[in-house]
Amino acid sequence: MRIMEKVHPGATRRVVVRHHAVVRLAHWATVPVLLGLVASGLSIYWASPVHQHPVDPTTGSTEYLADLGILISHLLPGTGADPGAWLYDHFGLGTFRLAQALRLHWLLAYLFMTVGLLYAIGLALGGGFKALLPRRSDLAGAFAMLRYYLGVVPARLLRRPWPHPPVKSKYNPLQRIAYLAMPLLGVLAVASGWAMHKPVQLKWLERLFVNYEGARVTHFWTMVAFATFVIPHVVLVIVDGWDTFRSMVTGWSYRIGGRHGQD
Amino acid sequence: MDKTERPGARRRMAFAKWLAEADESSVELPLSRVRARTRRDFLFWSAGALFAAGGFWWLLPDETREHHLTPATRDWLDSLEARLGADRGRRERFLNRVLTLDDDVAEALYSPTRSVRTYSRSEVTPLRNNYNGATPTSAYVPGWTLTISGLSSGRVERLGIADVLGRFARHEQVTRLFCVEGWSAIAWWGGLRFADLLQAYPPTSGARWAQLESSINLDAIGSPDPYYVSIDLPTARHPQTLLATHLSGKPLPVEHGAPLRLLAPMKLGLKNIKAITSIAYSVEAPADYWHERGYSKYDGL
Numbered sequence: 001m002r003i004m005e006k007v008h009p010g011a012t013r014r015v016v017v018r019h020h021a022v023v024r025l026a027h028w029a030t031v032p033v034l035l036g037l038v039a040s041g042l043s044i045y046w047a048s049p050v051h052q053h054p055v056d057p058t059t060g061s062t063e064y065l066a067d068l069g070i071l072i073s074h075l076l077p078g079t080g081a082d083p084g085a086w087l088y089d090h091f092g093l094g095t096f097r098l099a100q101a102l103r104l105h106w107l108l109a110y111l112f113m114t115v116g117l118l119y120a121i122g123l124a125l126g127g128g129f130k131a132l133l134p135r136r137s138d139l140a141g142a143f144a145m146l147r148y149y150l151g152v153v154p155a156r157l158l159r160r161p162w163p164h165p166p167v168k169s170k171y172n173p174l175q176r177i178a179y180l181a182m183p184l185l186g187v188l189a190v191a192s193g194w195a196m197h198k199p200v201q202l203k204w205l206e207r208l209f210v211n212y213e214g215a216r217v218t219h220f221w222t223m224v225a226f227a228t229f230v231i232p233h234v235v236l237v238i239v240d241g242w243d244t245f246r247s248m249v250t251g252w253s254y255r256i257g258g259r260h261g262q263d
Numbered sequence: 264m265d266k267t268e269r270p271g272a273r274r275r276m277a278f279a280k281w282l283a284e285a286d287e288s289s290v291e292l293p294l295s296r297v298r299a300r301t302r303r304d305f306l307f308w309s310a311g312a313l314f315a316a317g318g319f320w321w322l323l324p325d326e327t328r329e330h331h332l333t334p335a336t337r338d339w340l341d342s343l344e345a346r347l348g349a350d351r352g353r354r355e356r357f358l359n360r361v362l363t364l365d366d367d368v369a370e371a372l373y374s375p376t377r378s379v380r381t382y383s384r385s386e387v388t389p390l391r392n393n394y395n396g397a398t399p400t401s402a403y404v405p406g407w408t409l410t411i412s413g414l415s416s417g418r419v420e421r422l423g424i425a426d427v428l429g430r431f432a433r434h435e436q437v438t439r440l441f442c443v444e445g446w447s448a449i450a451w452w453g454g455l456r457f458a459d460l461l462q463a464y465p466p467t468s469g470a471r472w473a474q475l476e477s478s479i480n481l482d483a484i485g486s487p488d489p490y491y492v493s494i495d496l497p498t499a500r501h502p503q504t505l506l507a508t509h510l511s512g513k514p515l516p517v518e519h520g521a522p523l524r525l526l527a528p529m530k531l532g533l534k535n536i537k538a539i540t541s542i543a544y545s546v547e548a549p550a551d552y553w554h555e556r557g558y559s560k561y562d563g564l
Contacts, residue, residue, distance in 0.1 A: 011293060011294045011295070012291045012292060012293055012294055013291070013292055013293075013294045013297040014289045014290070014291050014292075015289060015290060015292055015297060016287060016288070016289045016290075017285035017290070020282075020284060020285070022282070028308065028311060028312075029311075031315075032315040032316075032318075032319055035319075036319060036322075044445065045445070047443075047444035047445055048442065048444040048445030048446040050445075089330055093323065093324055093327045094324075094326060094327050094330060097324055097326065097327065098443065098444065099553075099556060099557030099558050100324040100327075100358075100557060101324075102443070102558070102559075103358045103359075103361060103362055103557070104322060104358065106361055106362065106364075106365045107322070107358065107361040110361075110364070110365075122282060125279065125282045126282035126283045126284045127283060127284045128284040130284075131284070169287075170287060197564075198369065198372055198563075198564055199380075199439075199441065199564055200377070200379050200380070200528070200529045200563075200564040201369070201372040201373060201374065201377060201529075201563070201564065202372070203377075203379075203380050206380070212439060212441065212447050213447070216445065246301070249304050249305055249308045250300060250301045250304040250305070251304070252297070252300075252301075256289045
């Protein structure tokens with residue numbers, strides 16, 4: 001076996017295989033697909049927002065995402081001609097684009113399901129799902145990790161030592177919860193999406209969300225949950241360093257023996 | 264042993280081995296190999312990122328593009344696209360094929376025996392008047408007739424509202440109407456079954472479609488803007504597809520399509536045409552107002 005071959009001491013590298021090719025492919029394919037789903041989804045949402053309120057006498061707004069846009073354009077003056085449409089213009093495809101947004105949303109939804117299926121099959125057959133299953137000690141461990149994550153950016157900025165809690169497995173407890181939650185969230189997004197798309201032919205699925213409105217509310221909040229996951233995910237990868245990013249591209253990590261003692 | 268030596272079995276084993284998650288122990292690899300694989304994977308990754316970014320830009324609606332990047336960058340990207348043959352026409356054809364694919368999925372899911380969920384009258388919710396343009400005045404109602412063509416008799420039939428109400432049994436149902444915009448409303452409808460009309464006036468042989476038209480429809484500034492939808496005959500024959508004459512037990516008001524509208528609760532609201540003035544059966548798929556404006560043709564829920 002070539003792997004065991006001994007070459008010059010300086011010409012070898014000790015690596016740990018962290019991420020399978022199927023996982024890496026699914027991860028990176030999901031990035032633009034999910035981004036596009038959120039963008040087109042927002043333009044669809046605009047046509048009839050799930051969460052509305054009585055008309056605001058000063059802004060004329062009738063829904064919360066328009067309110068958020070108005071707030072942002074107050075904080076960032078000069079970034080949008082129509083404050084109520086700020087969020088839809090910057091994170092969506094814009095307003096009055098329902099037909100185009102729907103078409104794009106279907107395309108990306110089919111891609112999302114294809115990638116998700118590939119990921120699920122790979123994880124199920126390869127046994128990779130085991131690293132994501134929750135363990136009994138995860139609750140306490142998750143709190144320790146949460147405390148660590150909340151302090152890691154300030155500690156880095158203040159150049160204070162901030163030791164990483166010891167981790168003996170592939171993922172720490174909080175990662176395990178998050179990385180299991182993402183595929184489950186994907187399943188929920190797809191299920192609520194189909195319940196909205198075909199509430200008559202798949203009426204059992206619509207019933208699962210109580211009614212059509214339930215599916216709409218669920219679908220909207222899965223989008224919010226995905227968006228909420230992405231922010232700490234990207235921040236923590238940047239903080240964690242190049243090795244973590246590279247391992248999602250090449251599959252290899254140079255950090256031997258898990259994460260304990262590092263950072 | 265000879266079982267494992269069959270090439271199929273060996274390939275399966277190799278595939279299972281490839282799929283299997285690596286254990287967490289480290290391996291010592293030649294540096295040259297690590298470097299070559301890292302280079303290869305980053306090249307793949309960069310190519311993928313370029314492809315995704317390019318594809319993303321290509322798929323964006325023109326009006327959305329106008330809001331992003333600088334005009335110079337947009338021009339540069341446009342000419343790059345043109346050189347690669349990824350022009351606007353090709354994008355439209357591609358995305359419309361996606362719509363067709365989704366329609367095919369919807370048609371495959373459709374079952375003529377599957378009933379639409381019904382509600383009790385106490386669950387009725389306010390129904391919005393979503394007339395696309397202006398709501399017409401009631402002046403047309405007394406002189407209203409329904410013209411039916413494309414019949415096996417070869418004749419063109421004209422029915423007044425008294426004919427429609429007198430000749431057919433009235434059926435009542437409380438169903439949800441789903442708008443493409445996302446809102447929905449539960450309403451109590453009454454009317455004749457489209458299936459009964461089809462039986463009384465059978466369409467020409469081989470007909471698969473009906474085009475329903477409303478010459479009464481107006482555009483936003485109040486000028487005539489005939490509205491037309493295509494309905495496949497399996498949908499028209501569904502027992503819950505009504506030609507509605509009543510809403511909440513009373514004759515249809517003008518804002519909901521007096522005196523006769525389509526109620527196909529297994530289709531999006533935009534197919535549920537108000538104030539129908541003509542029905543024409545055909546072999547080929549007829550034109551559809553919203554399909555010509557970028558929406559799906561089938562719209563099955």
